[in-house]
Amino acid sequence: MKLVAVTSCPTGIAHTYMAAEAIEQAAKAAGHDIAVETQGAAGATPIPPEVIAAADAVIFAADVEVRGRERFAGKPTIQTSVKRGINGAAELISEAAEAAAAAAANHSELESGAILAAADRADLAGTSASGLSTKVESGASVGARLRQWLMTGVSYMIPFVAAGGILIALSFLFGGASVATKVNGGTFNGHTYAAITDPTKILSQVGFAGVMFYIGSTAFKMLVPILAGFIAFAMADRPGLVPGIVAGLLAVAVGCGFLGGLLGGLLAGAVTLAILRVKVPRALAGVMPVVIIPLVTTFVVGVVMIVVIGKPIASAQSSLTDWLNGLSGTNSVVLGILLGAMMAFDMGGPVNKVAYTFGLASLASGNTKIMAAVMAAGMVPPLACAFASAVRPRLFTSTERKAGEAAWLLGLSFITEGAIPFAAADPLRVIPSMMAGSAVTGGLSMAFGATSRAPHGGIWVVGLIGNPGLYVLAILAGMLIGATALIALKSLRGDVVETEPQAQAASAAVVPGNVVPA
Amino acid sequence: MSTLTTPELIDLNLDAGDRAAATRLLAQRLAAAGRVSDLDGFLADVAAREAQMPTGLEGGIGIPHARSSHVSEPSLAFGRTDAGVDFGAEDGPAHLIFLIAAPSGGGADHMTILAALARRLVHASFREALTEVTDAAAAADMITREVGGA
Numbered sequence: 001m002k003l004v005a006v007t008s009c010p011t012g013i014a015h016t017y018m019a020a021e022a023i024e025q026a027a028k029a030a031g032h033d034i035a036v037e038t039q040g041a042a043g044a045t046p047i048p049p050e051v052i053a054a055a056d057a058v059i060f061a062a063d064v065e066v067r068g069r070e071r072f073a074g075k076p077t078i079q080t081s082v083k084r085g086i087n088g089a090a091e092l093i094s095e096a097a098e099a100a101a102a103a104a105a106n107h108s109e110l111e112s113g114a115i116l117a118a119a120d121r122a123d124l125a126g127t128s129a130s131g132l133s134t135k136v137e138s139g140a141s142v143g144a145r146l147r148q149w150l151m152t153g154v155s156y157m158i159p160f161v162a163a164g165g166i167l168i169a170l171s172f173l174f175g176g177a178s179v180a181t182k183v184n185g186g187t188f189n190g191h192t193y194a195a196i197t198d199p200t201k202i203l204s205q206v207g208f209a210g211v212m213f214y215i216g217s218t219a220f221k222m223l224v225p226i227l228a229g230f231i232a233f234a235m236a237d238r239p240g241l242v243p244g245i246v247a248g249l250l251a252v253a254v255g256c257g258f259l260g261g262l263l264g265g266l267l268a269g270a271v272t273l274a275i276l277r278v279k280v281p282r283a284l285a286g287v288m289p290v291v292i293i294p295l296v297t298t299f300v301v302g303v304v305m306i307v308v309i310g311k312p313i314a315s316a317q318s319s320l321t322d323w324l325n326g327l328s329g330t331n332s333v334v335l336g337i338l339l340g341a342m343m344a345f346d347m348g349g350p351v352n353k354v355a356y357t358f359g360l361a362s363l364a365s366g367n368t369k370i371m372a373a374v375m376a377a378g379m380v381p382p383l384a385c386a387f388a389s390a391v392r393p394r395l396f397t398s399t400e401r402k403a404g405e406a407a408w409l410l411g412l413s414f415i416t417e418g419a420i421p422f423a424a425a426d427p428l429r430v431i432p433s434m435m436a437g438s439a440v441t442g443g444l445s446m447a448f449g450a451t452s453r454a455p456h457g458g459i460w461v462v463g464l465i466g467n468p469g470l471y472v473l474a475i476l477a478g479m480l481i482g483a484t485a486l487i488a489l490k491s492l493r494g495d496v497v498e499t500e501p502q503a504q505a506a507s508a509a510v511v512p513g514n515v516v517p518a
Numbered sequence: 519m520s521t522l523t524t525p526e527l528i529d530l531n532l533d534a535g536d537r538a539a540a541t542r543l544l545a546q547r548l549a550a551a552g553r554v555s556d557l558d559g560f561l562a563d564v565a566a567r568e569a570q571m572p573t574g575l576e577g578g579i580g581i582p583h584a585r586s587s588h589v590s591e592p593s594l595a596f597g598r599t600d601a602g603v604d605f606g607a608e609d610g611p612a613h614l615i616f617l618i619a620a621p622s623g624g625g626a627d628h629m630t631i632l633a634a635l636a637r638r639l640v641h642a643s644f645r646e647a648l649t650e651v652t653d654a655a656a657a658a659d660m661i662t663r664e665v666g667g668a
Contacts, residue, residue: 010570013620013629014583017636018575025640041585041620042629063571086640087576 001032001097004047004075005059006066008039009082016040019061019085026089032097039067046071056100059092061085073237076103147425152234153265154425155399157227160219161421162406167216169413169460175209177457182206183213187364189453189464223417224248224258227424228265235269239276239289243268243297247305254310255317257349258420259427263309268301313350320354332369332446339370340377340442340478344434347381347416347423360455368451372465375414376445376475377438379458382411382418383475384437384482385430388490389422391483395490400425411479414458422486429489437482444474521662522631523594526551528654532597532615537568540603541582544595544617554619556588563588564617572606577645580605580612581636589619592632596657598648614648635665 005023009015020036027034035055037047039062046068052058057076060066061084076099078092085092171179181188183206185195196202202210225248232244247264251257275293284292327335342355359374389396389404396404403421410418423430451466465471527547534540538561545561548554563584567573573581580603595617602611616639620632638644644664651657 011567011583011585011620013585013632014573014581014618014636014639017633018581018640021637021640038633040629040633042633083571083575 001057001100002051002055003027003032003034003057003059003093003096003100004052004055004072005034005036005085006039006047006062006072007036007082007085008062008064008066010064012040012042015063015082015086017042019082019089022086022089023059023061023092026093029090030093030097032093039064056104057096059085059096061092070235070237076100149231149234149266149269150262150425151397151399153227153229153231153262154403154421156230157223157424158399158403158406158421160223160226161403161410161417164216164219164221164223165410165413165415165418166406167212167219168415169216169409171209171213171216172413172457172460174212175207177454177461179206179209179213180456183210183217186360186455188455220417221252223420224252224261227258227420228261228268231262231265232268232272235266236272236276239293239297240269240272242294243272243301246298247301250302250305250310254306254313255350255353256309256313257346257352258417258424259346259349260305260309260313262424262427264301264305267304268297271300272297317350317354320351321358324354324358333443335370336373336377336446337439337443339374340380340438340440340445341435343374343377343416343442344381344419344438344482345431347420347434352378352416363453363455368453368466369446369449371455372450372452372471373442373445375452375454375456375458376450376471377442377478378416379411379414379475380438380441380478380482381416381423381434382407383479384411384434384486385419385422386411387479388483388486392487392490395487397425412459414456426490429493430486433485433489434482436485437478437480439478440481441474441478444477445471448474450474521658522592522635522665523596523658523661524551525654525658527553527593527595528657529595529597530651530654530657532599532603533601534597534599534603537580537582537603537605538565540580540597540599540615541565541568541617544582544597544615545619547595548589548593548617548619551593553590553593554586554588555590560584560586560588560619574605574607574612576607576609577642578602578607578610578613579639579645580607580615581618581639582615583618583620585620585622587622589621591621592629593619594635594661595619596648596661614645631665635661638664 007016007019007023016038017040020038024034024036035047035051037044044067049071052071055075057078058072060077060079061082063082078096078099080092178188182193183196183202185193196205199214202214225245228248228251229241229245232240232247244265247268248261251260251264254260272293275297280288339355339358342351345351356374356378359371362370386404386407389401393401400422407418419430419434423434448467448470450471452461453464454461462468529543529547532540532543534543541564542561545554545557545564549557554560563586564582567584568582573583575581597615597617599613599615602613603615605612605615618632618635620629647660648657651660
């Protein structure tokens with residue numbers, strides 16, 4: 001078994017080293033490999049990240065705060081006093097071995113279930129008491145750490161994208177794309193439906209496809225909260241989770257989409273880290289983790305999301321809508337290009353919503369061309385990401401490649417969110433590429449005069465599309481251009497360096513019912 | 519750098535009734551050797567550390583210690599007592615007492631010798647040798663050799 005330990009004490013000249021020696025001896029006697037980091041007066045040499053990554057369990061024998069504790073996040077951890085490290089090292093080693101074995105058992109138990117189809121083996125390998133792990137290494141540059149934070153959020157979000165998106169797509173397949181409108185209310189191909197407010201009535205009123213759609217939408221609602229929550233978790237460990245998730249929920253509530261959630265997650269992580277640094281009186285220390293830290297971080301982050309971010313977004317949305325309405329008379333191809341770019345900009349965020357709502361309003365007033373352009377453009381980002389990750393896998397992390405496999409179906413179903421895992425992990429390269437592809441598709445769809453009498457449904461409503469052949473051509477053109485742009489931008493950076501440990505390659509694809517191999 | 523300890527810093531028949539007296543007797547040796555400039559100041563620093571948490575450890579050892587501005591170089595004064603002095607360990611009084619003095623401003627390099635000493639203290643063979651050693655010079659020799667400081 002591979003173990004790592006940190007020892008530290010107030011003076012840093014005696015106990016730190018005694019504990020280190022005792023723990024090393026005990027581990028050796030029990031036949032384990034161990035690396036001990038002594039955080040004492042003689043200076044600390046950090047344990048290399050790859051050693052930490054390979055460790056089965058962590059021992060903290062420390063009477064003062066362990067420096068760089070986040071490096072060990074997600075590992076089964078034994079926390080004790082430095083004295084116990086000296087006097088009870090042998091026991092400590094067997095406790096650590098037990099914790100590692102328990103985590104491994106927990107891990108294989110999880111693996112035997114089909115639920116974790118999309119879970120990353122790298123995450124599972126780090127399964128701890130909390131069952132959660134991050135991809136964050138110490139000592140990485142700011143840019144690399146930012147990417148690791150985002151990737152942690154993305155890897156936890158992908159199962160939600162896969163489960164929710166695929167359920168929605170299947171509900172369209174089985175029930176026709178009108179199920180969405182029948183459940184949520186609105187107008188579909190001339191029929192107007194009232195929204196169903198009581199989900200238990202969906203089965204009798206819409207049928208089983210409606211139930212699938214509702215379940216899928218519910219999973220989808222968690223996408224941004226999970227992204228934000230686990231970005232904050234990657235930054236600040238467990239205390240970051242609550243403010244991060246709340247920031248994500250509020251990002252959804254104020255309509256600022258995944259980009260808002262991404263910022264909210266980073267904000268929540270930063271605020272939590274700041275509060276963790278505050279020294280508090282001993283009397284308060286006990287209630288810090290359960291009461292004070294969640295309370296303060298959540299409140300601060302929430303206020304920022306609603307007041308500082310939410311309000312300007314809302315007013316920007318209404319002025320954007322006014323501006324679009326003012327453009328109605330202009331060249332239809334230009335309008336298609338513009339709407340296409342907007343659809344891809346934030347994939348379900350405020351700008352996308354403005355464009356989509358504009359399409360709905362046009363449909364209501366009888367202009368089916370704008371609806372067609374909006375839908376076609378919205379299909380492009382997941383398709384382009386799926387295509388790019390399939391033809392140039394080396395430019396993508398294995399997490400992204402798995403997201404790519406699910407993205408095909410999501411793109412075909414006009415579920416633009418399928419591209420969010422890509423966009424959240426690498427926004428500066430993905431978003432401009434997708435905007436280019438979607439703009440081409442939007443413009444072409446208008447130029448071809450394609451029409452759509454359906455507000456959603458993607459390829460499944462092809463029967464309601466006017467000029468379907470050229471419509472598909474417009475989508476393919478945008479997909480190729482978006483994928484080419486993305487590959488070009490990613491090539492400039494070079495091959496992706498996998499930060500995750502080796503187990504990655506063995507992970508299962510994001511396909512429902514696909515069991516992770518044990 | 520001179521050695522961590524010398525025969526003058528070792529008392530194999532430490533006669534002290536309690537922790538404070540034992541520490542004071544050993545600290546006086548450090549002061550006499552010129553390694554501690556202000557005896558009472560240093561003792562206050564040691565007492566402050568001891569107050570945080572007793573330094574007695576299982577197996578009959580006590581390691582009063584401090585980083586102090588009154589210390590000129592990393593030093594060890596070692597005392598042995600058959601009667602034992604309580605250092606707060608759960609399994610009884612300490613028979614081997616290591617007073618470790620570290621300069622407060624010392625850099626990391628300065629501290630490695632103390633780190634090496636602390637690591638040796640954990641080994642039963644080291645403690646047994648110190649329990650059996652018959653004179654101060656041999657004890658100082660052995661400590662210096664084991665810790666590797668010269």
